[in-house]
Every structure is written in structure tokens, then in C-alpha cells.
Amino acid sequence: MKLLKGIAALAALSAAATVNASEWGYLQPHQGPRAVYTQTNASAGNEILVYRRAHGGDLQLVAKVPTRGLGTDGGLGNQGSLLLRRDGRRLYAVNAGSNDISVFAARQNGLALIERIASGGARPISLTLHDDVLYVLNAGDATLGTAANITGFYIGDDRRVRPIAGSTQLLSAANPGPAQIEFDPWDDTLVVTEKGTNKIDLFNVADGVAGPAIVRDSNGQTPFGFAFDRRGRLIVSEAFGGAAGASALSSYEIDDASSPLELISGSVPTNQTAACWVVVTKDGRFAYTTNTASGTISAYRVSRAGQLTLLDANGITGTTGAGPIDLALSNDGRFLFSLNTGAGTISSFRVRSDGHLSLVSTELALPASANGLAAH
Numbered sequence: 001m002k003l004l005k006g007i008a009a010l011a012a013l014s015a016a017a018t019v020n021a022s023e024w025g026y027l028q029p030h031q032g033p034r035a036v037y038t039q040t041n042a043s044a045g046n047e048i049l050v051y052r053r054a055h056g057g058d059l060q061l062v063a064k065v066p067t068r069g070l071g072t073d074g075g076l077g078n079q080g081s082l083l084l085r086r087d088g089r090r091l092y093a094v095n096a097g098s099n100d101i102s103v104f105a106a107r108q109n110g111l112a113l114i115e116r117i118a119s120g121g122a123r124p125i126s127l128t129l130h131d132d133v134l135y136v137l138n139a140g141d142a143t144l145g146t147a148a149n150i151t152g153f154y155i156g157d158d159r160r161v162r163p164i165a166g167s168t169q170l171l172s173a174a175n176p177g178p179a180q181i182e183f184d185p186w187d188d189t190l191v192v193t194e195k196g197t198n199k200i201d202l203f204n205v206a207d208g209v210a211g212p213a214i215v216r217d218s219n220g221q222t223p224f225g226f227a228f229d230r231r232g233r234l235i236v237s238e239a240f241g242g243a244a245g246a247s248a249l250s251s252y253e254i255d256d257a258s259s260p261l262e263l264i265s266g267s268v269p270t271n272q273t274a275a276c277w278v279v280v281t282k283d284g285r286f287a288y289t290t291n292t293a294s295g296t297i298s299a300y301r302v303s304r305a306g307q308l309t310l311l312d313a314n315g316i317t318g319t320t321g322a323g324p325i326d327l328a329l330s331n332d333g334r335f336l337f338s339l340n341t342g343a344g345t346i347s348s349f350r351v352r353s354d355g356h357l358s359l360v361s362t363e364l365a366l367p368a369s370a371n372g373l374a375a376h
Contacts, residue, residue: 034052034053034054034055034330034376035050035051035052035053035088035106035375035376036050036051036053036059036328036337036346036373036374036375036376037049037050037051037082037084037091037111037372037373037374037375038051038082038326038339038346038366038370038371038372038373038374039067039071039081039082039093039370039371039372040064040071040367040369040370041071041072041073041074041076041081041096041097041367041369041370041371041372042070042071042073042367042369043070043071043072043073043097044070045066045067045068045070046066046067046069046070046071046093046095046097046102047064047065047066047067048063048064048065048066048067048082048091048093048104048111049061049063049064049366049370050062050063050064050065050110050111051346051363053330053335053348053375056360057330057334057335057348057349057350057360057361058348058360058361059337059346059348059361059363060363061363063110063111065104065110065111065113066113067093067095067102067113067116068102068113068116069093069095069097069098069100069101069102069116070095070096070097070098071095071096071097071369071371072096072097072123072369073097073369074369075325075341075369075371076096076123076125076139076371077125077139077177077179077195077224078125078126078137078139078178078179078180078371079126079179079180079224079225079226079276079277079278079326080125080126080127080128080137080180080181080182080372081093081094081096081124081125081126081127081326081371081372082094082127082372082373082374083127083128083129083134083374084106084374084375084376085129086331088106088331088376089105089106089107090103090104090105090106090159091103091104091106091111091374092104092127092129092134093372094119094124094125094126094127094136094372095116095124096123096124096125096139099118099119099121099122099123099124099138100116100117100118100119100124101116101117101119101124101127101136101161102115102116103115103116103117103161106376114159114160115160115161117153117161117163119136119138119151120136120138120149120151120163120168121136121138121140121146121147121148121149121151121168122138122139122140122141122144122146123138123139123140123141123146124136124137124138124139125137125138125139125178125179126178126179126180126181126182127181128181128182128183128190129183130183130187131187132154132155132156132208133152133153133154133155133164133183133187133205133208134152134153134154134155134161135150135151135152135153135167135181135183135190135210136150136151136153136181137150137178137180137181137192138150138151139175139177139178140174140175141175142174142175147170147171147174147175148170148171148173148174148175148176148178149168149169149170149171150167150168150169150171150181150190150192150203150210151163151164151167151168152164152167152168152208152209152210153167154208164208164209165209166209167208167209167210169203169210169211169212169213170212170213171192171194171201171213172194172197172199172201172213172215173194173196173197175196176194176195176196176197176199177194177195177196177197178192178193178194178195179193179194179195179223179224179225179276180192180193180224180225180226182226182227182228183205184228184232184234184254185228185230185232186232187205188204188205188206188256189202189203189204189205189254189256190202190203190205190210191203191226191234191254192213193218193223193224193225193226193236194223195222195223195224195239198217198218198220198221198222198223199215199216199217199218199223200215200216200217200218200223200236200261201213201214201215201216202214202215202216202254202261204256204258214258216260216261217261218236218238218250219238219250219252219263219266219267220236220238220240220248220250220266220267221238221239221240221241222238222239222240222241222242223236223237223238224236224237224238224239224275224276224277224278225237225276225277225278225289226278227278227279227280227287228280229251229280229284229287229302229306230280230282230283230284231284231304231306232254233251233252233253233254233264233302233306234251234252234253234254234261235249235250235251235252235278235280235287235300235302235306235308236249236250236251236252236278237249237275237276237277237278237289238250238267238275239274239275239276239292242273242274242293243273244273244293245269245271245272245273246269246273247269247270247272247273247274247275247289247291248267248268248269248270248275249265249267249268249270249275249278249287249289249298249300249308250263250264250265250266250267250268250308251263251264251265251302251306251307251308252264252306253306264305264306264307264308265306265307265308268300268308268309268310269310269315270289270291270298270310270315271298271310271313271314271315272291272293272294272296272298272315272316273291273292273293273294274291274292274293274294275289275290275291275292275298276289276290276291276292276325277289277290277324277325277326277327278327279327279328279329279336280302281329281333281351281355282329282333283333284302285301285302285355286299286300286301286302286311286351286355287299287300287302287308288300288317288318288327288336289327290320290324290325290326290327290338291315291324292323292324292325292342294315294316295319295320295321295322295323295324295340295342295343296315296316296317296318296319296320296324297316297317297318297319297320297324297327297336297338297349297357298310298311298312298315298316298317299311299312299317299318299355299356299357301355311355311356312356317355317356317357318336318338318347318349318357318359319359320338320340320343320345320347321340321342321343321345321347321362322340322342322343323340323341323342323343324338324339324340324342324347325339325340325341325371326338326339326371326372326373327339327373328373328374328375329351329375330375330376331375331376333351334350334351335348335349335350335351335360335375336348336349336351336357337349337373337375338373339366339370339371339372339373340366341366341368341369341370341371342368344364344365344366344367344368344370345362345363345364345366346362346363346366346373347359347361347362347363348360348361348362348363
């Protein structure tokens with residue numbers, strides 16, 4: 001989506017805190033084009049952890065880069081706190097404790113902080129990007145009386161980030177426990193999952209500006225993470241409140257935000273507990289979800305019609321150790337990475353042609369507060 005040039009006039013409204021990256025010295029050596037990122041989410045000062053990915057999928061920590069924002073030291077109940085452009089050249093990170101977003105340039109010689117911008121709400125937890133439009137999901141803070149919302153930003157020709165007037169929209173309730181925001185593949189609909197209300201919010205987007213929420217019921221309880229297959233079908237995890245063995249995935253067809261969600265596969269069980277984060281392979285054939293309470297990854301076959309079939313009868317396609325949360329696929333689709341906060345690790349798996357996973361390595365010594373995962 002390319003916004004009208006008139007939106008460039010919004011530059012005067014920007015809340016950006018521009019950073020002189022070379023002056024601050026945050027260029028780091030040794031980071032190559034194959035990289036994996038997570039963030040510490042530390043309340044004393046958030047940092048991006050940069051891992052170099054070897055050709056065989058092994059990871060090596062090569063840099064810790066401050067975001068100049070603050071984390072929360074705890075779980076965010078989210079998917080998508082880190083966002084990497086498809087070309088791998090920009091990394092966006094939420095700072096949930098200071099209510100802002102950090103923007104980095106990802107270069108051959110390292111990661112450089114470019115700017116920080118106010119998120120347009122309280123406790124930002126998820127980001128999505130399509131072309132030159134960035135949206136953030138702010139979870140809100142009930143103790144402070146701040147409501148959850150989504151807010152949009154325009155990325156100008158100079159690559160700076162500027163708020164879009166009129167883009168802020170509320171969710172179905174003040175504090176519904178939202179988990180994720182993402183554009184559909186045609187960039188005209190934003191989707192948000194609400195764990196606390198069992199709702200899925202759809203927002204029509206025109207010229208970068210989101211309209212009011214159109215609220216739909218989730219097929220299963222506690223809709224959490226989601227992803228789209230290559231034909232635009234929506235695949236959503238359902239944690240079912242963490243009930244033992246009850247988690248599942250559902251798939252939907254979205255014609256447009258004003259139409260009902262058309263259920264394709266309803267609550268296909270993982271046979272595991274607390275399915276939360278979801279990724280889909282580039283070819284759209286397989287979907288993966290982490291089962292946070294089981295320490296496992298479940299894989300599903302995705303048919304051309306969007307129907308889901310569990311790949312392994314017991315739901316265990318990969319074993320991660322305690323507390324797997326975020327997932328990320330490498331840009332070439334060869335490797336799947338899992339952030340396991342309970343174990344303080346990142347697991348690296350090779351993705352086989354039949355959808356099964358082979359463990360490559362486990363990177364140790366991550367803080368329990370780590371959140372978000374992005375790979376290139």
C-alpha cells in the first residue's frame with residue numbers, strides 16, 4: 001500500500017525521538033545477513049539480542065543492542081513484539097514499559113538504532129507492517145485506566161516513522177487481553193485477537209487509516225497467535241484458558257472486514273496444552289504452533305482449501321523444553337526458531353520437506369523476560 005503524498009504533511013505531528021546512531025556507537029561487528037533477534041524486555045533497559053545464524057542453522061550471540069526504551073520484566077501474552085522487514089533491513093521493537101517503539105537499521109556490519117517513537121497508547125505488544133504503513137497494538141493498562149487500541153504510522157521516503165492522523169481505534173472492550181495484530185495479505189484488513197473476550201477484531205484500512213473495529217466471535221476459546229497462509233486464510237491458535245490437552249487451531253476465510261468470518265477448520269486439537277504462537281511456511285503447506293505449557297511444537301498440514309490436519313497424532317512435532325513462546329521462520333524457510341522463556345533458550349530446527357522438524361541446536365542463557373522473535 002502506498003499512501004497519498006499528502007500524508008507526508010504528518011511529519012510535523014511526529015513524536016519521534018531521532019537518534020544519531022553513529023554518535024551513540026550502536027553499530028556492532030560480525031552480524032551477517034542471516035540473523036535471529038529477540039529482546040530482553042528488561043525494565044531497567046530493553047535490549048535486542050542479535051544472533052548470527054550459521055549456514056547449518058546454529059546460532060551464536062554476537063551483540064546486545066539497547067533499544068533506549070524499557071521493558072516490563074514479565075510476559076506480555078503476545079505475538080509480534082519484534083518485526084523485521086522482508087528485506088531484513090529494518091527491525092522494529094516494542095518497549096512495553098516505556099510505551100514506545102524503537103526502529104533499527106539492520107546492516108551487514110551490525111544493528112543501528114535510528115529512532116524511537118511514542119506508540120500512541122499504553123503497553124505496546126505487537127507490530128505489523130505492509131509496504132509503508134506500520135500498525136501497533138497497545139494492550140492498555142487497566143490499573144491506569146488506559147484502554148487498548150491500535151495506532152498507525154506512515155514510513156516516509158526518508159524511512160522515518162510518522163503517526164497517521166485518525167488511525168487510532170479502540171478494541172471491543174477497554175482491556176480485552178489482546179495478543180496480536182497483523183495485516184491480511186491484501187493489506188486492506190487488520191486482524192486483532194482478544195484472549196479475554198474470545199473475540200477477533202477486524203478493521204478495514206483505506207489509505208493507511210483503519211476504521212472502527214468489526215467484532216467477530218472466535219470459534220474456540222482464548223484466541224491467541226495467528227498467521228495467514230499464502231491464499232490469505234487466517235489460522236488462529238486457541239489456548240482454551242490453558243486447560244490440559246485442550247488447545248487447538250482454527251482456520252477461517254476472510255472476504256472483507258464487513259463479512260462474517262467463514263470457518264474452514266474448527267478447533268482442530270493439538271492434543272497439547274496452551275497453543276499460543278503460530279507461523280506458516282512460505283509455501284503455505286504447514287502451520288506450526290508452540291504449546292507453552294507442554295514444551296512442544298505442533299505442526300499441521302494446510303490444504304489448498306485452508307483445511308487443517310494435525311501432522312503427528314500426539315501433537316508433538318518438536319520438543320523445546322519449558323515455556324516455548326514465540327516462533328520465527330528463516331527467510332529461506334529452511335529453519336524454524338523457538339524462543340523458550342521457561343528454559344531460557346532458543347531452539348533451532350531444520351524444517352524437512354514433509355513438515356517434520358529436526359533439532360539443530362539450542363542456544364542457552366536467555367533471560368526469563370525475553371520476548372519476541374524475528375529471523376532473516
